[in-house]
Amino acid sequence: MNLKELAELLELSQTTVSRALNGYPEVSESTRERVQQMARQHKYRPNTRATGLATGKAMAIGHVIPVYSKNEVVNPVFGEFIAGASQVYSAKGYELLLTVADSENEQDTYRNLAAKGAVDGVIVHAPQVEDARVALLREIGLPFVIHGRVPTSELDYSWIDINNRRAFSQATKLLIDLGHERIALINGLEMLTFADSRKRGYSEAMNAAGLKIDPTIMTSDELTEGHGYHATRNMLKLENYPTAFLVSSYIVALGVQRAISQAGLRMGDDVSVIIHDDDLSFFHNNDPEPQFTATHSSVREAGVMAAQMLLNIIDDPSLAPMNQLLEARLTIGASTGPVKKKRQRHVTR
Amino acid sequence: MNLKELAELLELSQTTVSRALNGYPEVSESTRERVQQMARQHKYRPNTRATGLATGKAMAIGHVIPVYSKNEVVNPVFGEFIAGASQVYSAKGYELLLTVADSENEQDTYRNLAAKGAVDGVIVHAPQVEDARVALLREIGLPFVIHGRVPTSELDYSWIDINNRRAFSQATKLLIDLGHERIALINGLEMLTFADSRKRGYSEAMNAAGLKIDPTIMTSDELTEGHGYHATRNMLKLENYPTAFLVSSYIVALGVQRAISQAGLRMGDDVSVIIHDDDLSFFHNNDPEPQFTATHSSVREAGVMAAQMLLNIIDDPSLAPMNQLLEARLTIGASTGPVKKKRQRHVTR
DNA sequence: AGTATTAATCTAAGCGCTTTGGGAAACCAG
DNA sequence: CTGGTTTCCCAAAGCGCTTAGATTAATACT
Incomplete structure (x- = not known):
């Protein structure tokens, strides 16, 4: 059903039908209703391409x-x-x-x-x-x-x-306040602005506290579970491994968590983790005590x-x-705690 | 730049330009090249809506x-x-x-x-x-x-x-062969065909082995981490808790894993898990020994x-x-093992 | 009653493209 | 040189809509 057919059916011109449907005032209310009624009945929908051509808008x-x-x-x-x-x-x-x-x-x-x-x-x-x-x-x-x-x-x-910079600077500060000094940054690709800003926020807070920024405990890569896992696993092998991890996404954090528990450490206890949480619908981090301490933004x-x-x-x-x-709002979850004396690591499997 | 302007520029008709660009044979090679050259130079792209209107295709x-x-x-x-x-x-x-x-x-x-x-x-x-x-x-x-x-x-x-039915029936059979009898099914919404088929596959294998199908260890819900977590947590509280879990997605399995470790149990040891893995790009389960035993399909x-x-x-x-x-192809990972005598559960935190 | 307004509708052009149906050269065979 | 082909190009219609401008009918005013 197109405009022409509809107009013929109503014994009106295309102009009038078009105007009736688009709410122009030059049409009497009675015919407008008649037109709308008929349009509904025949499930008329104006052709997007034609409308677009005529109006110059693509919608x-x-x-x-x-x-x-x-x-x-x-x-x-x-x-x-x-x-x-x-x-x-x-x-x-x-x-x-x-x-x-x-x-x-x-x-x-x-x-x-x-x-x-x-x-x-x-x-x-x-x-x-x-x-x-x-x-x-x-x-x-x-x-x-x-x-x-x-x-x-x-x-x-x-x-x-x-405000990625602010969020990550706050998160870093929280970790510093908990006594952490070796704080790892597991970041997204730093060619992207969000990751760049987060790195700045992190550096800012570290500098403010007079802590050393150590590139060996900072990574930048795609936001995959694997990135979190491998990066964390490697860092935990270090003599002087980090006691806290700042992680750029929930998904990456899942890999971080896996590496931590595989190293026989406990998250929130031996090692602290703060993530940025985009509030993805299939991961809620909203339980009374959320799994992760996080900076949130939907x-x-x-x-x-x-x-x-x-x-x-x-x-x-x-x-x-x-x-x-x-x-972003920073909420406390189960993944952070005061820095602890390091204990002997062992590998579970 | 539109067709008309381009045609004027070339001192040709729109017809010829259109045909030249669309590869029709009624155009001499020399003018075709001239047209293409000019089109490229002026970055001419035919208007989708107009083309669509004329051809009746939306592309x-x-x-x-x-x-x-x-x-x-x-x-x-x-x-x-x-x-x-x-x-x-x-x-x-x-x-x-x-x-x-x-x-x-x-x-x-x-x-x-x-x-x-x-x-x-x-x-x-x-x-x-x-x-x-x-x-x-x-x-x-x-x-x-x-x-x-x-x-x-x-x-x-x-x-x-x-072949969801087959995949889940195979996976169930694998668990049964490992000695599991209490096998939980953490499924998607069973109004959806994929989940329905998986349930059928599961039931089929259970029946074939003469095992009882127990609705109290079967859930059906959205594919979220939370679903996996809560369902597993509740089931592990049961006297007669399942020793194996069949899980409809990687994401859900992350929740299952969390509940398992929170209950002080170890996945692949105390409790077995098989997942369906859609090969999502941000979760690879392809390491030499994958994290999860899984039925794969990209x-x-x-x-x-x-x-x-x-x-x-x-x-x-x-x-x-x-x-x-x-x-789907079934690959063995670290999350499955023979059934074990149940040990005392304790809660870590 | 005759003119000026206003309301309601219509005709036709145009959006940018494709495509049908010609038509003018150029070429060929006889 | 003539008639038939081929080659290359063009004019114009049409896709389904919107909208400026014209037209007609109804109403108001003096």
Whole structure:
């Protein structure tokens, strides 16, 4: 059923039917109702492509998921973020176009989306410390919101981010207050801004306390369970192994935990762990006493806010760039405790 | 830059330019090259909506992610599946349209996608034991491939699935061969076919061995860490607690593992665990001796295959329905061992 | 009653592409 | 030189919608 057929059925012109359906005032209430009724009855839905062509709007938002390594890790954080964003989109009649692009094609991907007119705007995920995308998107004039910030960019633009530096500096300070001095940092890829900021926060707190920053107990890699496991396992073999671990995600922490217990140590007792928790729906860390001491920030909420921000910008492109800095909240769980005298390690299996 | 401008620039008609770009033979090689050259130079990309309108194809595939509970768990399996599928799409010039729909709106969502002409086909995720979607999609004539099978449906349709029944029956048999008799099943939502099949496989093997099926050591819920933890914790409190656990996903198993070690038991020693492993990129279970004994099947590959299947069907709608049944492979890891005499349990903390 | 407004509807152009149906050269055979 | 092919290109219609502008009918005003 298309507009023409519907109009013929009603013995009206396409114009009138279109206007009736889109709430224009030049249509009498009685015919409007007749039209709506008939449209409902025949399950009429205007063709997106035709509407888009006529209005020049795509009614779609692009999300470009970057993939770096050959193993192509898809961070589950994206799923959660998108779940939040998509609520907003469907409420406002927008579609969500998803592209998975490796870093090389990424620039092209944005160019394509814009030139083909496939989307009205994009959300930029996983900004890098040196990120060319801001300039690119500026150049091609595609509205965008970045989930994160690009520190080196002089251009002002819209973003939503959590205060990663502050969160990790607080967490580090908590560990220091508990008496820890050897604090490991198990971080994400430090080419990405979130990981870079977290490292800064960590360093800041360490410096403030006059503690030495030791690269041998700091790692930077994909946020996988394996990264946490191997890094921790290696560090626990050190003579002077860390008594505390600052971990960039829940998933990585699971590997940390595995290595700790495999070394015959107990988390929260022999060794302390603080994680950053994105509040992923399939891992809650919200029990009365949570498993992990953590800095929390809901990515899903961030998704909602980013989507709203972007739709606002699209509605009114003259708007000044908008920013939103969210603070993480630090909650105490079972994984931290005062530093203890080290005991003999043994391996369980 | 649009076709008209490009044509004017070249002093050719739109027809010729269009044909040159789309590889039609009615164009001389010399002008074709001239056209391509100019198109490249001006970064011309045909407008998707216009092309779509003219050809009647959307060049997009819809993925509808269902969400059940209020907590709206987004299964990370979808992310992985989509990562696989999206490779295929971008290779063939298709876009991926993502919709997150709660079960109530789901029917409407499909209707909308079809009526609006937004997609050329859809992948159906998470089929249910009684699933109305097959009939619906049939009715509206939208090509589709189901990731899973709908047993009750008499209609034939295209699907790709893993042999869940067989996988779980094998895994159960392995546990039985190791001497286990009290085997718990920590399953997904059994309204979903994958979980239903796994339960059947489990029951089949238990029955074959003449073992009693005890509902008090079987649970069915969302695939979260919390589900695994709470279910296992409760079961381990039983007088006659299970000595083995069959677990429907890696993530759930992490909760199972946590409860086990919290009860002072050791996995692979006091208690055996077998999981189903979807080969999620951020959890590898592929070390020389994997952490978990598991039935493996890569969802990412399934995503690739499903996408290819769907594009084939769209290319040639006269094709007979296609099916693909993948077998999971059972690999031995550190989490299983022969049944042991139960020892006194104690709680660590 | 005759004119000016207002309300309700319609005609037609246009969004950017593909594609049908020609048509003008250029070429060939007889 | 003529008629038939081939080659290469073009004009125009159409995809399904929106929207500016024209038209008609109904109402109000003097």
